[in-house]
Amino acid sequence: MSDLREQEKIGALLEQTYALCGARPDRADLLAWAEEALALARELDAREAPARLRSVLEEICTLVEAHPASFAPAADWAEERVPLESGEHALILLDALAGAPERAALDEVEAVEAVSLDRLLESLPEEGIGAADEAIRGARTWSARVVELFRRAAASADTVRLAASPEDAQEEDYVLLGRLDEGELVLTRGGPSVWVDWYGSGAPRLTIDGEEIAPRPLPQGEGRRWPLGSKQPPLSFRLALGDSVLTLRIDADAD
Amino acid sequence: MGEFRSLLAAQLDWLAVRVRQHARVAGLSDAQEDLLQETVKIALERLPRFFVGPSRNESARMRCLLLQALKSARTNLYRERAKTPVLGGDAPIERAETEDPESLLAGEQHRRAHLAEVRAELSPGVALVYLCIHFPEEVCAEDLRRAAAFRGGGAQGLARPVDEAWSLFDRLRTERLARTSEAEWKRLVVEVLFSAAPLGEASREDLERGIRNVDTRLARARAKLGLGPSSNQGEPT
Numbered sequence: 155m156s157d158l159r160e161q162e163k164i165g166a167l168l169e170q171t172y173a174l175c176g177a178r179p180d181r182a183d184l185l186a187w188a189e190e191a192l193a194l195a196r197e198l199d200a201r202e203a204p205a206r207l208r209s210v211l212e213e214i215c216t217l218v219e220a221h222p223a224s225f226a227p228a229a230d231w232a233e234e235r236v237p238l239e240s241g242e243h244a245l246i247l248l249d250a251l252a253g254a255p256e257r258a259a260l261d262e263v264e265a266v267e268a269v270s271l272d273r274l275l276e277s278l279p280e281e282g283i284g285a286a287d288e289a290i291r292g293a294r295t296w297s298a299r300v301v302e303l304f305r306r307a308a309a310s311a312d313t314v315r316l317a318a319s320p321e322d323a324q325e326e327d328y329v330l331l332g333r334l335d336e337g338e339l340v341l342t343r344g345g346p347s348v349w350v351d352w353y354g355s356g357a358p359r360l361t362i363d364g365e366e367i368a369p370r371p372l373p374q375g376e377g378r379r380w381p382l383g384s385k386q387p388p389l390s391f392r393l394a395l396g397d398s399v400l401t402l403r404i405d406a407d408a409d
Numbered sequence: 410m411g412e413f414r415s416l417l418a419a420q421l422d423w424l425a426v427r428v429r430q431h432a433r434v435a436g437l438s439d440a441q442e443d444l445l446q447e448t449v450k451i452a453l454e455r456l457p458r459f460f461v462g463p464s465r466n467e468s469a470r471m472r473c474l475l476l477q478a479l480k481s482a483r484t485n486l487y488r489e490r491a492k493t494p495v496l497g498g499d500a501p502i503e504r505a506e507t508e509d510p511e512s513l514l515a516g517e518q519h520r521r522a523h524l525a526e527v528r529a530e531l532s533p534g535v536a537l538v539y540l541c542i543h544f545p546e547e548v549c550a551e552d553l554r555r556a557a558a559f560r561g562g563g564a565q566g567l568a569r570p571v572d573e574a575w576s577l578f579d580r581l582r583t584e585r586l587a588r589t590s591e592a593e594w595k596r597l598v599v600e601v602l603f604s605a606a607p608l609g610e611a612s613r614e615d616l617e618r619g620i621r622n623v624d625t626r627l628a629r630a631r632a633k634l635g636l637g638p639s640s641n642q643g644e645p646t
Contacts, residue, residue: 175469213473220472237625245632253532266425271418274449282453283413289457290412293464332462402462 164194164210165401171214175221181228188228191247192235199241211243218250222257229255292330299329300404303343304387311346331391334358334400337377339393350391352378358395413456416471417449424448424475431483434555435525440486447482448475483529487522531630533558534566538623539630541598545582550575556602568605577601577608599623 170187179187191214198207218225232251239245275283306327328351331339337354351372352358360367360380369378382389391402410418417424428448432441452474459474524547527536533555540548553575557567567574578601586594597608599619604611611619630636 169465172466172469175466175472216473216476217469220476221469236629237621240628242632242635245629249532249535249629249633256532260430261423261426264426264429266422266429269421269425269445271414271421274421274446275414275417277446278450278453283411286413286453286456286460287411289460290416290467293460293462293467294412296463330461333458 163190164207165399167191167194168210168214171217174224175217177224179224179227184225184228185231188231188251192239192244195243195247196239196241198243208243211247215246215250218247218254219257222254222261225251226254226258229253296329297405300341301387301407303327303329303341304348307343307346307348310343331402332393332400334393334395334398337395339391339400339402342379348382348385350380350382352393356395358393361392361394363390413453416467417452419468420471420475423472424479427476427479431479431529434528435483436521436528437483437486437525444479444482444486447485448479451478451481451485483525484522487525526634527630528552530633535626535630535633538598538602538626541578541602542595542623542627545586545594545598548578548582553578568603569601574601581608595620595623 167187167190171191174184174187195211198211228251232248236245236248236252239248326342326344328340328342331341331350333339335354335356337352337356337358340351340353342349342351350360350367352360352369353372353375354377357369358378360369360378362380362382362385367380369380371377372379387404387406389404391400391404393400425445428445429441432438432444437444455474455478460470524540524544527539527544531539533552537548537552537556540552550571553567553571557571557574569577578598581597581601585597589597596616599616599622600606600608600611603619603622604615606612606615
């Protein structure tokens with residue numbers, strides 16, 4: 155399997171893992187997820203995997219550790235497979251699953267004295283808390299802002315056609331789509347036009363719904379720009395840079 | 410209520426329990442408050458990057474962030490206490506080539522950090538086997554108690570009552586460890602942990618199954634600790 159294909163699969167697996175956290179999944183569904191996770195871990199063990207892939211598997215294992223009650227029903231399954239595995243990543247995954255019942259029991263049984271939230275927060279910098287609040291709001295409104303950006307582009311196109319308000323046609327807004335390595339992928343609107351901009355080094359390639367889009371240079375600074383033309387959501391983006399890949403889906407409607 | 414405050418408040422009881430668990434098994438019980446504070450500080454710093462992109466299971470995302478921050482906070486506290494950089498639990502402990510006082514002290518700090526990492530990161534049964542094989546002099550009754558109490562996920566606990574197993578292990582460690590080969594020591598550990606028979610009377614099947622069990626747990630431990638595969642299952646020092 156190619157690195158990029160692997161990254162897409164592991165990205166989908168990460169999404170599935172998030173969906174399982176805090177839930178009480180059906181055991182059959184959980185084991186299907188576990189089989190898939192183990193298969194990917196084995197792929198990583200079969201050769202020297204890129205750091206980004208390893209970090210995603212680490213995130214999956216951390217989610218299992220953080221939500222043991224959701225994954226505990228797969229513990230027996232994991233214990234049975236431990237003696238059959240020798241790869242590092244496979245063993246780390248199986249170990250996280252096998253230890254889930256104990257962690258779940260400890261989480262349930264242990265009680266601690268109430269911790270003062272006010273006291274905990276008072277030593278933290280206000281600007282840090284402000285940045286965190288903004289990031290959380292950003293994540294919550296991400297889908298709505300993306301949909302709104304496309305709506306404004308469409309409205310602006312109508313405005314341009316009517317020539318009623320050329321100033322509005324020059325309005326710009328943007329939404330951060332994601333980060334890859336040290337670069338940022340941004341959805342940008344300028345009047346009726348929508349682009350995907352890459353602010354960073356390297357020569358990433360963008361594919362939308364399976365079609366590779368020809369890049370242009372950014373108007374300013376280092377990076378690339380891909381015009382979306384008449385493309386409208388739903389859209390599936392895939393940005394590939396070296397052995398890293400970022401995949402995103404933009405739905406037609408906000409959540 | 411602010412967004413960060415609200416998400417943290419929802420996870421605070423859970424986090425406090427995890428902090429106490431990590432502090433206890435890592436020998437930082439006297440620093441629980443510091444560990445909690447450091448964890449939240451690190452989580453706050455990392456959150457803007459961690460929360461980029463579309464919203465997905467917000468509470469799971471927050472827990473994941475807090476747990477990763479807790480592990481980093483624990484490492485930071487060790488470093489602060491040791492006042493010298495430690496290699497962290499990821500690195501195998503190597504004996505200093507020249508055993509001057511500084512290198513001995515640094516080696517001891519690394520060893521302490523590694524032992525704390527083992528108890529914090531590995532499940533009790535896996536940690537017990539790892540300690541019994543690689544750090545037998547560091548095993549304490551509490552290690553056996555934790556392993557015996559954990560029977561989830563197909564783990565077997567201990568074959569003997571904890572007090573009996575501890576007494577037997579302590580005696581073997583005192584009387585036999587120094588003059589026993591690695592292979593023989595492993596067999597003795599198997600007898601203590603995985604057989605209820607009197608010493609020397611375990612069946613061949615029990616011994617073989619026990620040795621496979623020990624090897625499997627050692628492989629799990631090495632993977633989890635990032636130590637890589639071992640050509641033999643002996644002492645990593």
